[in-house]
Amino acid sequence: xxIRIYLIIGLSFLALLSCSQQKKxxxxxxxxxxxxxxxxxxxxxxxxxxxAPQFDSAGLFSEGLARVQIGDKxxxxxxxxxxxxxxxxxxxxxxxxxxxxxxxxxxxGYIDKNGKIVIEPQFKYANxxxxxxxxxxxxxxxxxxxxxxxVVILPMFDLASSFSNGLARVAIKNQYGFIDKxxxxxxxxxxxxxxxxxxxxxPIEIKGxxGYIDENxxxxxxxxxxxxxxxxxxLAPVKIKDRWGYLDKTGKMIIQLQFDDARYFSEGLAAVxxxxxxxxxxSTGKLIIDPQFDEANFFSKGLAMVKVGFKSAxxxxxxxxxxxxxx
Numbered sequence: 001x002x003i004r005i006y007l008i009i010g011l012s013f014l015a016l017l018s019c020s021q022q023k024k025x026x027x028x029x030x031x032x033x034x035x036x037x038x039x040x041x042x043x044x045x046x047x048x049x050x051x052a053p054q055f056d057s058a059g060l061f062s063e064g065l066a067r068v069q070i071g072d073k074x075x076x077x078x079x080x081x082x083x084x085x086x087x088x089x090x091x092x093x094x095x096x097x098x099x100x101x102x103x104x105x106x107x108x109g110y111i112d113k114n115g116k117i118v119i120e121p122q123f124k125y126a127n128x129x130x131x132x133x134x135x136x137x138x139x140x141x142x143x144x145x146x147x148x149x150x151v152v153i154l155p156m157f158d159l160a161s162s163f164s165n166g167l168a169r170v171a172i173k174n175q176y177g178f179i180d181k182x183x184x185x186x187x188x189x190x191x192x193x194x195x196x197x198x199x200x201x202x203p204i205e206i207k208g209x210x211g212y213i214d215e216n217x218x219x220x221x222x223x224x225x226x227x228x229x230x231x232x233x234x235l236a237p238v239k240i241k242d243r244w245g246y247l248d249k250t251g252k253m254i255i256q257l258q259f260d261d262a263r264y265f266s267e268g269l270a271a272v273x274x275x276x277x278x279x280x281x282x283s284t285g286k287l288i289i290d291p292q293f294d295e296a297n298f299f300s301k302g303l304a305m306v307k308v309g310f311k312s313a314x315x316x317x318x319x320x321x322x323x324x325x326x327x
Contacts, residue, residue, distance in 0.1 A: 030044060030045055030061075030301050031043065031044060031050055031051070031060075031061050031066070031079060032044075032045075032060070032303065032314060033058040033059065033060065033066075034049065034053065034323065035053065036053040037053070038056075039053035039054055039055060039056070040053055040054075040055040040056070040057055040058035040068070041053035041054060041055070041058070041081075042058070042061075042066070042081075043314075043323060045301060045302060045303060045322070046322065047314070047322040047323045050079075050081075051077070051079075051080075051081035052081070054081075055068040055069055055070060056069045056070060056071065057069035059094055060094065061079065062094035062095050062096065063094075063095040063096070063098070063113070064078060064079065064095075065077065065078060065084060065085075065094075065095055065113065066079075066094075067092050067093070067094055067100075068083075068087065069087065070087040071087070072090075073087040073088050073089060073090070074087055074089045074090070074091055074092040074102075075087030075088065075089065075092070076092070076095075076100070076115075084113070084115075085111070085113075085114075085115040086115070089102045089103060089104060090103045090104060090105070090106075091103035093128055094128070095113065096128040096129050096130065097128075097129040097130070097132065097147075098112060098113065098129075098147075099111065099112060099118060099119075099128075099129050099147060100112075100113075100128075101126055101127070101128055101134075102117075102121065103121070104121045105121070107121035107122055107123060107124075108121055108122075108123040108124075108125065108126035108136070109121030109122060109123070109126075110126075110129075110134075110147075110149075118147070118148075118149070119145070119147075119148075119149035120149070122138065123136045123137060123138055124137050124138055124139065125137050127162060128162070129147065130162035130163050130164065131162075131163040131164070131166070131181075132146060132147060133145065133146055133152060133153075133163055133181070134162075135160040135161070135162065135168070136155075137155060138155070139155070140158075141155040141156055141157060141158070142155055142156075142157045142158070142159065142160035142170075143155030143156065143157070143160070144160070144168075144183075152181070152183075153179070153181075153182075153183035154183065156172070156183075157170040157171060157172055158171050158172055158173065158174075159171035159176075161196055162196075163181070164196060164197055164198075165197065165215070166180060166181060167179070167180060167186060167187070167197060167215065169194065169195070169196050169197075169202075174192050175188075175189075175190060175191070175192070176189050176191050176192070176193060176194040177189050177190075177194075178197075178217075186217075187213070187215075187216075187217035188217075189204055189213065189217065191204050191205055191206060192205060193205040194213070195229075195230050196230065197215060197230075198230035198231050198232060199230075199231040199232065199234070199249075200214060200215055200231075200249075201213070201214060201215075201220060201221075201230070201231050201236070201249060202215075202230070203228040203229060203230060203236070204219075204223070205223070206223040207223070209223035209224055209225060209226070210223055210225045210226070210227055210228035210238070211223030211224065211225070211228065212228065212236075212249075212251075220249070220251075221247070221249075221250075221251040222251070224240075225238040225239060225240055226239050226240055226241060227239040229262075229264060230264065231249065231264075232264035232265045232266065233264075233265035233266070233268065233270075233283060234248060234249065234265075234283070235247065235248060235254060235255070235265055235270075235283060236264075237262040237263065237264060237270075238257075239257075239262075240257055242260070243257035243258060243259065243260075244257060244258075244259040244260070244261055244262035244272070245257035245258060245259065245262070246262065246270070246285070254283075254284075254285070255281070255284075255285035256285070258274070259272040259273055259274055260273040260274055260275075260276070261273035261278075263296070263298060264298065265283060266298035266299045266300065267298075267299040267300070267302070267317070268282060268283065268299075268317075269281065269282060269288060269289075269299055269304075269317060270283075270298075271296035271297070271298065271304075272291075273291070273296075274291050275291055277291035277292055277293060277294070278291055278292075278293040278294070278295060278296035278306070279291035279292060279293070279296070280296070280304075280317075280319075288317070288318075288319070289315070289317075289318070289319035290319070292308070293306040293307060293308060294307045294308055294309060295307035299317065302316060302317060303315065303316060303322060
């Protein structure tokens with residue numbers, strides 16, 4: 001019996017994201033979730049079932065463990081399929097930096113890999129740890145805590161993102177900027193929107209057009225695009241009118257505006273949409289996998305999840321099906 005599969009990336013800013021929504025979180029394991037008759041298991045990179053479908057939902061492996069759902073509760077398994085942390089949480093997020101975000105009775109806290117509660121559930125909303133801190137809120141404003149639960153940056157922001165290279169994107173009254181680990185504003189963009197930094201650059205909106213700033217807050221690429229996404233693999237997808245292409249960090253258009261839609265590069269390939277179908281190009285713009293899919297995700301560990309109609313499959317970098325769509 002053929003098995004239908006789903007690549008689950010966790011949280012709302014993941015999985016099959018367009019350039020206007022993308023947030024890349026890469027699987028740290030080599031097993032991929034699969035679904036058969038409503039139950040989830042895992043396959044390896046050859047398409048072989050390693051953990052038989054038995055869970056009501058499942059996520060990718062991270063730091064050696066994968067989140068799984070049994071009934072209405074969530075826990076963690078290891079790569080043999082053994083339950084390491086019993087399903088007893090209302091919701092969980094994958095482990096990052098040794099801790100996992102969990103939800104109990106509408107409050108968020110954190111556990112370690114032994115299932116011990118390290119930070120008591122107390123937050124209205126929270127996020128995963130990055131660079132030893134996590135953004136949390138108990139009310140309307142966001143701040144940051146360390147891994148002991150101590151507040152290290154007071155809650156004062158209307159929006160707060162994870163730290164990367166010592167900086168975090170924040171917003172106060174729709175004005176975006178970047179703070180350091182002390183909570184001090186290092187880059188005040190005075191913009192109504194800016195992305196997180198990626199490869200030293202961040203897309204920024206200025207008077208309805210998008211350009212890029214560097215990590216010093218200097219304008220590196222003039223705002224002349226109708227949309228601009230983060231850099232990955234040295235290239236970034238940009239849009240003018242209804243066409244997408246890719247530019248480099250000097251602002252030079254490397255792959256000309258020609259696509260209906262475009263996503264970031266991962267493992268040397270990027271998904272692009274043309275004629276209503278998705279395929280993949282390399283960093284020169286050469287078509288590597290012909291447009292034939294209704295959805296296309298980024299490559300991770302040599303595989304990408306695609307959809308044909310409502311059927312899901314994994315392909316390798318030649319376009320060969322590792323796991324074919326269910327009939």
